[in-house]
Amino acid sequence: MKQPLHTIFQPIILLLAVSCFLTLCLSCNSNAEATPLRPAITHPVNAAHVTAEVKHQDGLSVVDPLTVMHHQQVPILCYHQIRDWSPSDSKTAKDYIVPVEKFREQMKALAASGYHTILPDQLYDYLVKGTALPSKPILLTFDDTRAEQFTIAREEMNRYGFKGVYFIMTVSLGRPGYMTKEEVKQLSYEGNVIGSHTWNHSNVKNYTAKDWPLQIDKPSQQLENIIGKPIEYFAYPFGLWNKAAIEQLKERHFKAAFQLSEKRDENDPMFTIRRIIVPGEWSTSTLQRWMANSF
């Protein structure tokens, strides 16, 4: 006896329905897994998908300056001495000496305003590769190896989870009023970045061939021996730089160099990153106004 058609097709239709259902489920799952978790872009990044880093065959990478210049600058502050003024401090000297209570107020105000400290590698990745930064990013830098940068600034920054960059001139290590090697090592161990500020703070524009090993190579070697990490960032003494210095730093595989508030070099913006010195007279509101206007 012949089976009715619908009883023959029923199992086939059922099978097709089940396989369609399974396929749909699987593809839903695979779609869910394939969706990348994107970090929130919380800082204006106009060229987020453009990479400025061009790999070359010799393993060296070259940065496209236009892409770097296209990104909004991150506020970078530069501190020297953090101590109360003495009667003998001149008006000019006070530009480089931030009284202790003023520094405390500044850190507190930055934290209260929602600033997040970033480190040079984050700045590099943002400017060169368009990598997102935390909201309200700021870079805190300290020049000249002063002892109070360890005893006062570090402690104050720790209250808010802030990290900084310490540009060391190696000649002063261990001298009275300056940081010791152990303190530099501890700063690095605690997640801060150690950079080079030459051997004895002489102006790079005056260097001759014999000065580069003395002012750049030996200090880098000494600092690397102290912290056990490569030295990749440099701050020009007095903020002064020229083309020759940039080429010398590139040859030595520095990733970036910091000046003061002069205009960036359009061809080498990563080697002329701008910072503003925080004078001792500034109130917290003056500081924040300058940050908004300078970067």
Ligand SMILES: [Zn+2]
């Ligand atoms: Zn300096």
